[in-house]
Amino acid sequence: MSTMPSRQPKRKDAIRTRAALLAAATECFARQGYEATNIRAVCAKAGANLGAVSHYFGNKERLYREALVLAHRELVAREPVPQMGAGDSPRRALRNWVRYLLRIFLLRRAAHPYAGRLIAWELRDPTPALDDLIAEVLGPVRQALNQIVAAALGDADEPELRARCANFVHGICVFHDQNRELLQRFGHPVPDREEELVVLADTIVEFAMAGIKRLRTQPSATSPRRRKTTRSRPSRG
Template sequence: MKKKRTPRIAPLRRDAVETRTRLLSEAGHAFAEFGYDGVGLRDICKAAEVNLGAVKYYFGSKQELYREALIQPHIQLLQEESVPSFDGSTDPEGALLNWLNFALRTVLVRRREHPYLSRLFIREFANPSFAMEELIELVFKKVRHELVRIVMALKHKDQEDSQVAELANMVILLCVQQEVGRPVLERLAYPPPTKDQDVRALAERIHRFVLAGIKASA
């Protein structure tokens, strides 16, 4: 039986807010560098200059601290900029370009602006933890849902099937691997872009590539 999480109330006092923020920041950097199992609470609390009881007080447990570091910033990214919606009444090719630009901006620009989130995601992607399922449920499915609707329109299908699912997954990986594969791509002298205008140009190139692939799979 899944253990029910105890909801935590955000602190109101300025010093408490600063303490919680500092603890979360140090935890995020540590988890990104060493992984969930590679860092202890004592090390995190020492870096944040708080006592060990602060984790339980503000987050409840190490697991909840990790969840907060990984999942909440991703949710915030979607709150700050919603996934482009597709209702079937607009041009699906144009909708695909908008989706690609959104996805690439999120992974190559917006997520990298966060102090540790990009590195933490890459670690989670390579070695999924207990938090991966929730990350998929709360974040990835929302992003993928609109893409599936676009692919269905391009394939002239009224529901998702194995072919639509596979094509959507391929498109997602084309975007995600730009970030995950950055160390290799940089050494090959073709690093992924980090500026909005360059990301847009990359989105256009991937857009042509994907459309050609979808047509070839008909």
């Protein structure tokens, strides 16, 4: 009785080859950026033939997309994105969210061998992969912030004001990630330990909540529309 040869070894080889290509490409993209990375060099580094990228990923663009998205998914997926839960106060929810994002930016991405450089290249010269990164990884994180800010604004909540408040909170977190050297030279290095991160996060939250409270009491003052002014008529004398 004849037996069919097992396909398991070939399948394992394919998985290994694909993983080797992705690892090699991630390193090359992080070091050189998308444009300067050569597929021939990626295949050589992975020990694969030149047609392997086309076979496993389709093309260079799809390979890059997977490298960028996977690196950041690894950072985000280590713990659930904090949400505005039933019974939560906006302050507590915002504190949880800011701590979560700072852990990603200041601790995890700093420790990741390639994620920081990948996003730096991408933001310097954006590709369509940035849209995929937002849709699959960063978008849900931002949506959670939007919901928290909406709850903090209460009756004053409306889309434009909500977006500007969320941009402010998000922007402060990003600032500490992208300006490490500047802050170091100012004498205020960014945290590299959890206990220091908590102090920074709580400061950001108190600052943000005070601003949101102010906007809640005077929402009309935040309108970007130009107010109509009435000029006083000269007196007739």
